[in-house]
Amino acid sequence: MKRFSLSDASFDIAPLRARLLDERAGAYAGFEGWVRNVNEGRPVLALTYEAYAVLAETEGEKILDEACSRFAILDAACVHRVGQLALGDLAVWVGVSAGHRDAAFAACRWIIDEVKSRVPIWKREHYADGDAGWLHPDPLS
Amino acid sequence: MSVNVLYFASLREAAGCDSEIVETPESLAALYASLRAKRGFALEADRLRVAVDGVFVDWNSAVRDGAEIAFIPPVSGG
Numbered sequence: 090m091k092r093f094s095l096s097d098a099s100f101d102i103a104p105l106r107a108r109l110l111d112e113r114a115g116a117y118a119g120f121e122g123w124v125r126n127v128n129e130g131r132p133v134l135a136l137t138y139e140a141y142a143v144l145a146e147t148e149g150e151k152i153l154d155e156a157c158s159r160f161a162i163l164d165a166a167c168v169h170r171v172g173q174l175a176l177g178d179l180a181v182w183v184g185v186s187a188g189h190r191d192a193a194f195a196a197c198r199w200i201i202d203e204v205k206s207r208v209p210i211w212k213r214e215h216y217a218d219g220d221a222g223w224l225h226p227d228p229l230s
Numbered sequence: 231m232s233v234n235v236l237y238f239a240s241l242r243e244a245a246g247c248d249s250e251i252v253e254t255p256e257s258l259a260a261l262y263a264s265l266r267a268k269r270g271f272a273l274e275a276d277r278l279r280v281a282v283d284g285v286f287v288d289w290n291s292a293v294r295d296g297a298e299i300a301f302i303p304p305v306s307g308g
Contacts, residue, residue: 122308138307141238141300143284169307181308201308210307211239223240224306225273
């Protein structure tokens with residue numbers, strides 16, 4: 090079963106979480122990234138995410154495989170939205186099951202950080218003043 | 231030798247197209263430099279990663295005829 094996927098429509102996390110259920114698991118950590126109404130002081134009205142789908146899926150899968158070998162976890166999964174999103178929409182979800190909570194929290198945090206820095210997905214912000222632009226953050230910032 | 235170049239995000243916007251077939255110089259760096267000059271891309275090559283046929287590669291990798299090449303601007307998912 091694939092651990093990472095892109096979704097071009099809003100999705101329900103309940104079935105994703107259910108796939109991680111495991112009798113060996115004493116902990117589950119989940120992260121949801123939501124569309125926020127401001128970025129660096131500029132009011133934001135909406136977002137568009139674009140991905141290089143083939144590479145995003147292989148890179149995302151690689152991150153989740155790495156997480157499973159770096160941390161004492163049972164399984165992990167991640168879904169990232171593409172397309173048009175409104176304020177408050179779920180943009181990305183990460184779920185991790187583990188024997189104990191320390192590893193679940195640590196792996197969940199590591200996965201979202203790696204996804205943000207490595208997976209070829211780009212965000213276009215639509216601002217309240219009518220302007221819009223792609224974000225290409227400097228890795229040092 | 232020609233390759234199919236894919237554009238994403240601000241590069242797609244600046245190019246005005248998702249992809250184009252181009253006659254390519256011998257190296258990935260020279261290819262990006264020529265496209266940057268032609269299309270007016272703001273991003274310098276040292277801020278980009280490069281992928282060939284859907285796999286991240288080193289900028290020094292060889293270019294083969296018919297390859298699908300994507301210059302990857304700094305990502306902003308999440």
